[in-house]
Amino acid sequence: MTSATRTSPVWSVVGGNPVRLVLSPWPWRSLAYLLTGAVIGLVSLVGFFVTIGVGVVTTPLIIGLFILGALPKLGAMIAVVERRRLPLMLGEAAAPGPSETPWWRTPRDAASWRALGYAVLLALILWAVDALVVVVVVTTVVVSLLSPLLAHYDTVGMLWWQLDSTREALPFAIIATPVGLVLGSYVLTVLAAAQSSLARILLSPREEELEARVTELRRSRIDLVDAFETERKRIERDLHDGVQQRMVALTMLLGRAELDVPEGEGLALVRQAHSEAEAALADLREVVRGVHPRVLTDLGLGAAIREVADRMPIPVRVDVSLDERPPAQVEAAAYFVVSEGLANVAKHAEARSAAIQARRAGDSLVLVVSDDGHGGAVVGEGTGLSGLVTRLDALGGTLTVTSPAGGPTELRMESPWHVDR
């Protein structure tokens, strides 16, 4: 989204019917905007002068340098107030959001320097223009309206008219007041609209900054995927080095006990305990496989996919032809797409066979899981696939399902081969 596409509704009112403009809230809003602008600008001017003055005077005491160094922060503070004021003219939607950099931090990006520039402009010029225009417009309209009354006591001079009595002033008031109202409304509204547009341009992040933020977001999402992977590997290792090892040691101990315990009920119990321990170990191996498969780390995607395929109750044709191994995040995403995809085939598809194909196409990894089941599959909430979509999204990849009723179903993953940061 660029600033140009987000114009304020005030401009369309300015270009429309003058009566509608005068009757709309815009002149009043503009008046409020300009009045507050004049006050804030004046206060800013005083703030700049005091800061610079005190800073220059105390420079020999070193502290002055710090005070002068705080000028950008003063600019940022004024920008914070100005951003609050902008919705008055722009509406909530079009107004820029708060700055990324809090005002107490020394600004480093271009946006913060533009904000300082705007603050200086406001303090030196804009507030004076605002004050002058408001005073002239308000005075003209009020005096026109009250001219019959004022002319009763004194001569009223309006532009090139001299009004000496109420009788003279009455027709003037009847004609000049509406004209003054309309003209005044235009002047106030156009000035306020122009100033608020200027403020928005100077106080909004620019396109390149938005792009930088998008890049930053992308990087942090990849970091998140990395952290997720690292965490799974850590859990797998903890299980391997911890509980799994103790369970193996336990089966060894029970095996030795079987040799020493005399035949009888005691031995039967030891044997039963041994079988239970073995069953627990087998279960644990399944859990560990689900957390992070060892084969994937050691031997890569082809071997890991074949292992998942072997566990399927139906025949699965595996065709993985990759000359080199993709980065670990891509490999892991592909593996979990296959294991999740095949789990869905086994659960829902009533398929007789399935096939997995993985190959490199240019700078992408393309992986397709297909089955000859009854189709009708969707990537919905609550399926393991929706989590994988998010994960692939972070890598810049996609996951699509084509599954017409009656089948066949095809789950297709495409991911960039390289993970750019």
Place this chain on the structure above:
Amino acid sequence: MARRPLRIVLAEDSALLREGLIGILERAGHEVVASATDPDELVAAVRADRPDVVITDVRMPPGHSDEGLRAAAAIREEQPALPILVLSQYVADAYLPVLMDSTGTAGIGYLLKDRVGRVADFLVSLDQVVEGQTVVDPEVVRQLLARRSDDGPLAALTAREREVLALMAEGRTNGSIAAALFVSDAAVRKHVGSIFAKLDLGDDHDRRVSAVLTYLRGQ
């Protein structure tokens, strides 16, 4: 029967499991002449102590990946006549090529660590490896069979023949297969002959485990 006591070099980085293994091996009358905790120590111990057999864990420092397996393959290159039994908390047929495609002539074994607890079976497997045979974990055989389930010649086997094939692939003797399936030795011999014919495995029954595994791996 293998020579006793066997002189064994053991590589296992977990003290808990090392003690458990040493306990079982020494109770069986074997001698653990050296125990290593990483691949370098293992290779050094094999060179220094000239053991009868090596028992090694797959996952070892520094990478906690498949260092033990790689070390076993390296040792086999260096000493083709040294039998090696590889143990793991997790087995997969994908690791077989690392072990079986090396040039060694001596016995080789690849078992889940859980099997050690079945002490009698484990000691038989160890003896078989020392005698030059190949012993493969039933879990690996199951994976291999699942891989080849849609294959033509395999589909021609009877259910009983498939059971015999699986036990053969594990490295079991005819006697052991007969005991496991509650049939006579003669019946097992008949099944084995039939399997060899149907799968066209030739007639070198001395190296039948390798022949069966090679067939199952699709090579």
